[in-house]
Amino acid sequence: MTTPLGKAPLAIRGLTDEQYGRVIRPGDAEYDLARAVYAGDVDREPAVILRPRTAAQVALAVALARATGLDLAVRSGGHSAAGHGVCDAGVVIDLVDMRGLEIDVDAGTAWAEAGISAGEYTSIAAEHGLATGFGDGTTVGLGGFTLGGGIGYLTRKHGMTVDDLLAAEIVTADGELLSVDEHDHPDLFWAIRGGGGNFGVVTRFKFRLHELDGVYGGMMVLPVTAPILEAVIAEAEAAPDELSTIVNVWTAPPFPFVPEEYHGKPIILAMLCYAGPAAAGKVVVDRFRAIAPPLADMVKAMPYPGMFPPADPLAHPIIAARNMFLDRVDLATAETILDHVTASSAMVAGAQLRVLGGAMARVAVEATAFAHRRSKVMAHLTAVYADPAEADLHETWVEGLMTAIRQSDSGAYVNFVAHAGQEQIRSAIYPGATGERLARIKARYDPTNLFRSNHNIVPATG
Ligand SMILES: Cc1cc2nc3c(=O)[nH]c(=O)nc-3n(C[C@H](O)[C@H](O)[C@H](O)COP(=O)(O)OP(=O)(O)OC[C@H]3O[C@@H](n4cnc5c(N)ncnc54)[C@H](O)[C@@H]3O)c2cc1C
Known part of the structure; x- marks a missing residue:
């Protein structure tokens, strides 16, 4: 069942593809397919699904969610077990149309847009005899996968996916596009290597590639x-x-x-x-x-x-x-x-x-x-x-x-993890000093908790 367009909040009725990439609303032919996520028990009806093609369009979408006060969900591959990539009556930023991959064979690095799947990246990199380790699912999105850490077939040999993450570009809650690495915004770079989608929308990742013939x-x-x-x-x-x-x-x-x-x-x-x-x-x-x-x-x-x-x-x-x-x-x-x-x-x-x-x-x-x-x-x-x-x-x-x-x-x-309350998030997923540091960084980059459709890190107070 889909919500009739007439019930969509006024603020999202005039959005155009030109501004936001693709705009999908209740009643559109693609709407039901676009709101479906991997988890078969999740059936949510967002007010609008935005499919940006550029970081500037992502920033505009973040600004829209902030200005309207609507709930916001961010999605790359839609494989979250809790269905965090979709929300009811809010804005979904879906990165499926941002799937570019630039491989620098000489440098052994790759810039990947967040919407590419692990399988697509792996196949393209393999054409050069190169690999970055992701998990065991081809259709899993690089966005959510990498931000959680990434454990897969190359983990014992080369470490987790975040151990091969060299830099990222991220649109934060205030709509700014930041380049982060060990030197620029090192606190944010630390947080996105395991802290999930709590800190902004990552538009691109820079990964290390390893030689791997087979x-x-x-x-x-x-x-x-x-x-x-x-x-x-x-x-x-x-x-x-x-x-x-x-x-x-x-x-x-x-x-x-x-x-x-x-x-x-x-x-x-x-x-x-x-x-x-x-x-x-x-x-x-x-x-x-x-x-x-x-x-x-x-x-x-x-x-x-x-x-x-x-x-x-x-x-x-x-x-x-x-x-x-x-x-x-x-x-x-x-x-x-x-x-x-x-x-x-x-x-x-x-x-x-x-x-x-x-x-x-x-x-x-x-x-x-x-x-x-x-x-x-x-x-x-x-x-x-x-x-x-x-x-x-x-x-x-x-x-x-x-x-x-x-x-x-x-x-x-x-x-x-599928569903987890604050107690489990702070004691099991992000225990001790990890959770405390994440909460302080969250307070700095997302003090109003705009990015909360995730295993949420509540901003530290005081
Ligand atoms: C079949 C299957 C196999 C799997 N195999 C593995 C495995 O081998 N190893 C492993 O470690 N994990 C594995 N996973 C778990 C997987 O890593 C997580 O479900 C991951 O969150 C999926 O990422 P996604 O982008 O597809 O999901 P989404 O549902 O799109 O996103 C998941 C979370 O990340 C956030 N997010 C997504 N993209 C962005 C972005 N660009 N910027 C900011 N926030 C973002 C979302 O808001 C949401 O909170 C598997 C899952 C499935 C269903």
């Missing part, structure tokens, strides 16, 4: 028991930094490459990415093959973009999710995960375990606004379901699993 990587499906899961995580931890591993312990979807007798039952679906010579990668990956005979083995030498299978840009799954870090995946933890996964009635339920460490952990905790450098394993717990009436059932399941495997690390990673 990887030894892909998907390996293994049967799962608690000892197998414990052994897989132990191998991933013991592996050299070249290997970044994402281990999904899931009830198997009916994928053609998974034997039918496993459909609906727990399996390990591991994504392995060795960013180095294929021969060395094979030696490392063979250790996983030796844990149990794989049910499917697609790990091989391939171009880096091969790590990203094509994704449906129109997918809108409903997911109950919790994010947390674990100190270790021992036998007891593995057993608990398997018991819970087996008991779930969701379409697909499971735990995604990402072994951290390597280059990511060698950066000082206080160097960026991402506070969890020393965490060992990130666990992202999910239940995917179709019927919104089942929400309570799956939320209870996912909360129960989180409680059952909780260890000493009480942190959470902003990019994967």
Whole structure:
């Protein structure tokens, strides 16, 4: 259902494409598609969606939100689990038409507009034998992804995405376009490396590129028991930094490459990415093959973009999710995960375990606004379901699993957190000194909290 145009606030009725880029209002043919976000349970109706093409148009859009007092949401790829990229009855700044990418091969750097997707950037950079590490989703937007920190297939080798961020351009709440880096506005540059979209609209990022001719990587499906899961995580931890591993312990979807007798039952679906010579990668990956005979083995030498299978840009799954870090995946933890996964009635339920460490952990905790450098394993717990009436059932399941495997690390990673109150934001996502510093920087650049459709950092007072 869409709001009739007649109900749109007066202030936004006269906006033109010429001023703002594209202007999409309720009633326009594109409106329903443009307001949809990845999260399938989010159904919001903004008063207007602005699709700027230039930083000047972004500044004008920010000024409009400020002047009208309407709510403001900023969106790059629309993949926020909480649907932060869209708001009801307010202004959405959608950067989808700002997807330029300039690669300087000699300097090993790239300027990317914030609306480009991780997959688009990765494919273009790979044509030059270069890469910046993003996550495992092709359609995820660079904007939200980078601002939260960025953990992916090159994290143990080269660090987080923000560790390759060299500079950015950002329109702040007062409409000014600032260039930020280690020397100019270093406080703001620190804050946007993990602090999310709290400080303004980033229009462009400058990234470091790494030489990467290809990887030894892909998907390996293994049967799962608690000892197998414990052994897989132990191998991933013991592996050299070249290997970044994402281990999904899931009830198997009916994928053609998974034997039918496993459909609906727990399996390990591991994504392995060795960013180095294929021969060395094979030696490392063979250790996983030796844990149990794989049910499917697609790990091989391939171009880096091969790590990203094509994704449906129109997918809108409903997911109950919790994010947390674990100190270790021992036998007891593995057993608990398997018991819970087996008991779930969701379409697909499971735990995604990402072994951290390597280059990511060698950066000082206080160097960026991402506070969890020393965490060992990130666990992202999910239940995917179709019927919104089942929400309570799956939320209870996912909360129960989180409680059952909780260890000493009480942190959470902003990019994967769905709904969080102020207590969780300040204690788990931005704990201690990180949260305090972010609140002071927020007070300086966004004292009225214009940018609040996010995991919000409340401006410090006094
Ligand atoms: C399928 C899938 C795979 C994923 N894989 C990974 C992964 O491997 N690693 C990982 O770290 N994360 C991963 N994520 C999480 C992802 O990084 C976050 O959801 C991220 O916020 C998405 O960015 P976006 O631009 O697509 O989202 P949006 O919903 O557009 O934005 C998310 C947040 O960032 C803000 N924002 C977006 N763009 C800007 C901008 N230009 N300026 C200021 N604020 C902005 C928004 O206001 C919002 O608060 C994944 C998510 C999905 C759905």
